[in-house]
Amino acid sequence: MALRNDPSLQAELISWCKEAGIDESHALMLINVPAHTGVAATEEIMEAVKVLGRVRVRHTREGPTSRFLLVLCECKQAIDRTRLPPEVSPGERKEPWTVIAVQEILEKTVKHPSDTNAYRRLRTFSAVVPTPPGEENMETWIEQARLMITECECSEKEKRQRIVESLKGPALELIRAVRFSNPEASALQYLEALESTFGSSDSGEDLYFKFRLLRQSTGQTLSEFLRRIEKMLSKVVERDGLSPGLVDKVRIKQLVRGAVNSDMMLLQLRLRERKHYPPSFLNLLKEIRKAEESEASRHRMSAKAKAIQYREDERASTSVI
Known part of the structure; x- marks a missing residue:
């Protein structure tokens, strides 16, 4: 149907659902509803779509012509499109009404x-x-x-x-x-x-002060702390609390200052020595993630070696007994 790809209808439905406070995944639209049906025929409409469970009619608006209405309905449950009939017949002598899931129309936005x-x-x-x-x-x-x-x-x-x-x-x-x-x-x-x-009503200066107080949390990896720093740093720059040209230097200085649980990794990556010529955020994150993965691999190998040694010691002890 042409209406499914009508940009004006798509925009209208977005606005319509918001006005009615309807979740789009719970909304369906009836097309070809005769104008004389009106809101007074709510029970007839409810009966026509009973296959979908409890439905309540929220709005009716003029359709493509003055002879028809567009009826927006809200279903109690999210609509299963595989069970949605293409048409419903409100009565034996009446033309069927087309049924469309609102989400389907919105997904086809041009x-x-x-x-x-x-x-x-x-x-x-x-x-x-x-x-x-x-x-x-x-x-x-x-x-x-x-x-x-x-x-x-x-x-x-x-x-x-x-x-x-x-x-x-x-x-x-x-x-x-x-x-x-x-x-x-x-x-x-x-x-x-x-x-x-x-x-937040904080100024750029206020945010920069809070930024300087950031510290690595217990159990937080260095890469997680770096992402936390970057998130706060972006806000500081947005509020004009820091010049964009200083971002790389400020980032690494705060990382070194606040990484209270990652001394060995700071030494391994020589981050203290690189404050004056700092890498970008993505390069720094890449270096840290690589070091963390390498450390995690060593821990796994160490744990595996200990488990093997334990089993061998246990077998030797049993053999002696």
Whole structure:
């Protein structure tokens, strides 16, 4: 059906599901519902889709023509598309209604012609605390959205659309207010508004001070500590707490200062001597991971040798007895 590949319908469904507060995996749409059916015929619609379990009709809107409606339904359970009938018949003398899983339509979203990256939707973010199941927390969502804005070659309009379609609740209400006050606001300005409203209010200087206090946790590997440093360091730079040109030097200095449980590996990699000519994050991470894998391999070989020696000693002891 042409509607399955209709970009305007896809955008409409995303907005429609959000307005109704429906999880897209639980949503289905009925097409060809006669206009005279109306919301008053809810029981008839419920009866027509009874094969899917308990369904409640949330919205009806004008269809492709004034004679038909599009009916959005919410199912109690996630929809199993293998069991979804292509049509339902509300009565013997009535035309069948087409049934489409909303998720199926959204997965067929057509990429913008200028977008060379695959269309990967951002996870849902509402700014509700604690983070509801199925949503991203503030920190993770902002990172993903910022990466999308930086890497995606699509238009500014589509970047804004991708952000808006992932929002709900207080986060969506805020962006609606931003759009109302400034219709030309960029995708980056959307993120800045969300971060300033729902994120930390720490300045770049405050974040840099916290960064200097980072220490390796008990049981944390050096590579894990390095990734933790990098995550915090990115925030410091974003808030203008540090010049990007100093990042490599500051990173390795904090790694040496805070790695309280990895003295031997610091010596092995000669990291203290390399503060003035530090490697990049990826090269440093690669070196550390290689050293950790080598150390883990030695431990496994040592444990295996001890086990063999123990069994041989045990056999010798039994033989003496």
